[in-house]
Amino acid sequence: MKKKLILALAWLSCALSCTFATFAIAQIQQATIADIPVPAKFVPKAIHARFMAIAINHEGGMLAVGERGIIIRSTDNGTTWKQMPSPVDITLASVTFETSQRVWAVGQAASILRSDDGGKTWKVVRYKPSDLRYYLKIVIREGVLYVLSSDGELWLSRDSGANWEMALLENGEAIPHLFSLAFVGQAGLISAEHGSVFMRGKNDEPWKPLAIAYNGSFFGVIPFVDQFLLFGMSGRAFMVSPDGKSQRVIDTRTTQFLLDAVVMPEKNQAVVVGRGGAVILIGADSQVLKSYQRPDGADITAVAARGDDIYLATMKGGIERLKASDLVQATGELKPAITLSPAVISK
Secondary structure, eight states, X not given: OHHHHHHHHHHHHHHHTSSHHHHHHHHHHHTOOOSXXXXXXXXXXXXXXXXXXXXXXXXXXXXXXXXXXXXXXESSTTSSOEEEOOSOOXXXXXXXXXXXXXXXXXXXXXXXXXXXXXXXXXXXXXXXXXXXOOEEEEEEETTEEEEEESTTEEEEESSTTSSOEEEEOOBTTBOOOEEEEEEETTEEEEEESTTOEEEESSTTOOOEEOOOSOOSOEEEEEEETTEEEEEEGGGEEEEEOTTSOEEEEXXXXXXXXXXXXXXXXXXTEEEEEEGGGEEEEEOTTSOEEEEEEOTTOOOEEEEEEETTEEEEEETTSSEEEEEHHHHHHOSOBOOOOOOOSOSEEEO
């Protein structure tokens, strides 16, 4: 079990081209993480830390979480940020608003955090390093909390985290790490490693493997124009119908790992980001409108959007803001790196 988690953390370090996981691996090998959480330190340059996730609520409140348990908050659309008290000093991988006040975050050491005041203060719901699990994503739908974990574990709670139940997702002989989850209507799709994708048709139906024409890892999935936008290694991306029968290949014009994505509803477009500073703009017809390479080549670990503003977390540290209109006009177009065929895969 310990070996599998070390491999998972090594994968995370490789995928993000960073040192987030290096210290965690050493701690696990030396068994130095106790089951008692240690609060994150307040540091002078916290706003320049490396962040793994960004969340925005409907009122414009923003949060970012990342290395060393650092949590930063903005109330002015990302113009200024301030470090918030955090009860853990381990890497936080995901954060999401349930309401404007209730917020959830998860990460290393089987950690789950909750805030009831918009991210100003946090309490530990779960923290158990001895479980040797890395919680990679938290998603909320219709009052149900879903936590995606290493080693194929999907945890859910129907009572605000008081009680949890776990489903183990397997794809043949493989038990993959689970990276992301999205819903379109009643259908759900989970992206995972080793080409594993799991689909559920309706609420409370069992999750079943969905065959995809690619055997590499899929790091993310989001709902987009009533379909699933699925993306991952080597620039691979697909538009998948809610029943899984239609899978349209998207030529992203890059072979970089694609790590996160967000929809801009006002423009009916999606922004996908990843390693090497790749930024891909996709239209509602699944066509790539822009495939842009940041001049500095900095890996992008997270993206969020509000109106015409796009927010990026990069390995340079901190949160950057740019205009969607500027992205369309950006130079540095990526040339097509691979030709994918067929254009549409139907079952």
